[in-house]
Amino acid sequence: MSIAVKRVYEPAAKSDGYRVLVDRLWPRGLKKEDAALDAWSKELAPSPSLRKWFGHDPARWESFRHRYATELDHAAEYWKPLATQASRKRITLLYGARDEDHNNAVALKCYLDAWLKAHGPH
Numbered sequence: 001m002s003i004a005v006k007r008v009y010e011p012a013a014k015s016d017g018y019r020v021l022v023d024r025l026w027p028r029g030l031k032k033e034d035a036a037l038d039a040w041s042k043e044l045a046p047s048p049s050l051r052k053w054f055g056h057d058p059a060r061w062e063s064f065r066h067r068y069a070t071e072l073d074h075a076a077e078y079w080k081p082l083a084t085q086a087s088r089k090r091i092t093l094l095y096g097a098r099d100e101d102h103n104n105a106v107a108l109k110c111y112l113d114a115w116l117k118a119h120g121p122h
Contacts, residue, residue: 003086003112005105008094012036017090020082022105024048027096037094043078046104047071058102065107072111083112087120 004016008027012019018038021027024045027035046054046068054064072079085091095105 002090003109004090004092005109006092006094007100008035008096015090016092018085019092019094020044021094021096022108023094023096024051025096030096035094041078041082043075044072044082044108051104056097056099056102058099061102064102065110068104068107069111072108079108079112083116086112087116 006016008021008023008030012035019036020039020041021035021037022041022044024042026032045051046064050064050067050071053067054060082091093105093109095103097103097105100106
């Protein structure tokens with residue numbers, strides 16, 4: 001029962017559990033068969049306008065997290081099934097960005113962890 005975050009370019013591992021790509025765009029230079037995905041949830045990615053505004057600028061990180069959380073508040077039909085899975089088994093949120101600390105998968109993990117802590121497993 002946990003949520004991990006991993007760059008999609010890293011090799012898949014059995015310990016990853018359920019692997020889901022949470023980027024709207026397919027990662028550059030990666031063949032679909034090499035990604036070892038269980039799902040590609042484009043709907044969980046930030047809106048194109050938010051993604052472009054953020055531009056992976058660490059100075060905008062906190063504001064990005066809040067804006068992204070607001071978007072996620074209106075997309076529960078896409079993330080609640082993932083939260084339910086995370087309460088039962090390990091899931092790994094995959095992303096393509098170079099910045100391992102400031103990306104949408106990290107923000108989504110924080111959002112899901114907070115929701116699971118407040119609402120418990122389902």
